Every structure is written in C-alpha cells, then in structure tokens.
C-alpha cells in the first residue's frame with residue numbers, strides 16, 4: 001500500500017475544522033466538495049472544494065464568504081438576489097466577481113498574513129470556464145449584446 005506523503009500544503013481535517021469554525025462565526029454553514037466551490041447566499045451555506053492546495057482552499061473560503069457578506073449588505077443586489085438579466089450578467093458579472101475576490105484577498109491577508117492568496121477569474125482557464133458558465137445559465141443570442149470586457 002502506498003501512503004500519500006503528508007504535505008502541509010494539502011487540506012487536512014484540521015484545516016476543514018478551522019474553516020467550519022471560522023465560517024460559523026459568520027453564521028455560515030460549510031459543506032466540503034471535490035471540485036466545486038459555491039455560495040448559497042439565501043441559505044448562508046458555502047461549498048468548498050478540498051482537492052486543492054491549502055492556500056487555494058482558504059482563498060476560496062474567503063471568496064465565498066465575501067459573496068455572502070455582499071448579499072447581506074445588499075451590495076451588487078441584482079447579482080446576488082437572482083434578479084439579474086442575462087444582459088446584466090454579461091456586462092457586470094466578471095467585474096463583480098473581481099470585486100468580491102479583491103475583498104476576499106484583503107480579508108485573507110488580514111487573517112492569514114503568511115498564506116498566499118490565489119486569485120479567481122484571473123487566468124485564461126478560469127475565465128474560459130466563467131464564460132462557459134455564463135453561456136449555459138445566462139444565454140444571449142446576439143453576440144453583440146454581450147458587451148463582455150475581457
């Protein structure tokens with residue numbers, strides 16, 4: 001039997017417990033997933049993927065926390081309350097995600113100054129998957145109407 005070498009950079013039960021307690025301070029519940037991180041703002045629940053390096057795991061935690069804080073303070077109201085039109089999503093979605101992520105970075109730098117933040121929606125792969133997600137959930141027939149800035 002080959003045992004996986006212990007690596008302090010991986011997500012452990014201790015890091016999951018830490019995330020659970022940390023988010024509980026904000027009355028947020030967490031479920032752990034293998035390949036998808038998300039925030040259900042209405043239910044104050046987040047999903048965090050664990051099959052990532054530890055600093056990415058915490059970056060995702062702060063990103064999803066940032067969404068829920070925005071929802072609670074009614075920032076980007078349309079975006080977080082399911083009232084955004086397809087056109088709105090194409091025009092503002094990425095900018096909003098980056099604002100959310102920027103605050104996530106500030107929070108992580110404050111709470112975990114030694115941990116390197118992994119930004120979301122900054123490399124080609126994550127941008128492509130974002131646009132795929134938009135196409136699927138907020139389809140627009142006329143390409144010219146998308147107005148998406150890359």
Ligand SMILES: [Zn+2]
Pocket residue numbers: 063067097100
């Ligand atoms: Zn996000």
